[in-house]
Amino acid sequence: MEIRPILSAMLRNKTGAILIALQIAFTLAVVTNAFFIIYQRWEKINRPSGMDMHNIVTSRVQWVGQDVDYKAEILRDLEALKAIPGVTHVTTSNAIPLSGGGSSRGVSAERTEDTEWTATGSFLLTQDGLDSLGLNLVSGRNFTLNDVVWFDPEVDELAQNVIITQALAEHIYPDENAVGKTLYMNDSELTVIGIVERMHGSWVSWSGLERNMLVPMVFPGSSISYIIRTQPGLTEEVRSQVKQTLLDINNRRVIRRIRVLEDVATSSYGSDSDMMVILSSVVCLLLLITVVGIVGLAAFSVNQRTRQIGTRRALGARRYQILRYFLVENWLITSIGLTLGVLLASAFNYYLVVHFELERLDWFYIPMGMAILWLLGLFAVYGPARRASMVSPAIATRTV
């Protein structure tokens, strides 16, 4: 290998090589951090929600006018929705998971003056709540009809039992079985009767997304949400019938946001998806610019050195040796750029960590980015290098 003469020749014509090396360094810094952010967003979007995302239809109902017997209306709605072919379970809810709207309460395992309340998503459901959401009960028992409290302001009775998520249980009662324990919520004392494996709450970017509490309770009021579980593959058929079914019972109300839960989530993760698209575009653009830069420098170098290549061929260089010369030259430039790029990528990540609360870059992103740029560099230079290898040795004797 002729690394030393290639390096010394490069150092005598360093402007182009330095520019490309800097471009490679910049590309590595941006690409590794962008990959890291893209992967984080992808992980966020694709983390399991604990719910049967594809087979749940949600809807919001808003009654118009006064003197409505909300409880009677809701009971009729639940019956009618359950009767739609393909529907397996229906529940009322104060909020739709992953929708960006909901209710949060402070809960704790004890109630003292120093109590630190844990912010927790709160979902008020009927006895069919868990089945309607497709949640996996891992401990304790499910709600029964007797657990469900229909709130009446004149009685002011609240539910006594709750089911909580595993994440909340581990947070409130670390290293303990939460079932049977008392959960304090302001002035109320609730009993944990069950634990579900996982459930995402309302706000996708909230750190407490997995800390949720399911309360067997219905607040009959001017608006309420329905969560309708369908048989697999019948979501669209059910969705198309929900509005008319509800209007057939009472058309003096507004039926809104009849959506599949998967679409609700997609909408809530919109900014994350947009970020992924933007960063992917930036990465592609940067890689393209880098490839074009390498191709340009290599092509220019080959054009400028055609006679020199012919001379090398005349002196006995085989075609593959000329090809290798340009590949090695590019590899050296890329390696210098990548060495700088490692420092730049680390500095850039530090800046993002400090100013944008991004996590620290996992170590393997940098070698992965280096490998990509090395391969890309070889790919980019191969065309001009191959052209160089085809230069005739007879060029050496041409005087013009």
Add this chain to the structure above:
Amino acid sequence: MLAMNNISKVFRTDLVETHALRDFNLQVNEGEFVSVTGPSGSGKTTFLNIAGLLDDFSHGQYVLDGEDVSGLNDNERSRIRNEKIGFIFQSFNLIPDLNIRDNVEVPLRYRGLSANDRRQRIEKALSIVGLASRAKHLPAQLSGGQQQRVAIARALAGEPRLLLADEPTGNLDSMMARQIMELLESIHSNGTTIIMVTHDAELSRRATRNVHIMDGQVSEINLHEQMQANVAQA
């Protein structure tokens, strides 16, 4: 050393067909110093390119150092160029980004010699041309004559059986040209076969044989016989 039998070289375009060499026959014996002359466009460079395996020919047979090179592939031709032929070009063809030492080393690297072997050959070749002290200089830091001596050192380092020189003094003044010619004569006196293409009649006369090319064919003059004839006439 070199035998060309009925060599033809035709350059073709869509419109024109040019016969650069036609039924070209030439034999050069080992140890000869042959000058090749002829007007511009006569086929001198084409002959040199074919002799040096830099270019293909259309028809005929070419035997170099006892080996028929007519049907060899590019790799084999490269190997023979590297091991058996030394080139001296009119424009020196040094690599401007490499110092003198690295320039001389170029063909040796392609031969795959060890670093130690390369170093010894480079030192020897540079001392023959009197430039051992300039090993670290760049070509641009040398005069034209010195550059051509580096090119000669590069050719000599490979210890070639055949040295091909294409107008080696064409870009030099007369004093430099004389020095280069003396160097070539010295190399020839050590047994190396030299074929030199030149326009310079005086230089041509210093060779042991002159081959004159006209319209792609050989018109040969034996300088010694001519000189003897001249002496007898006088």
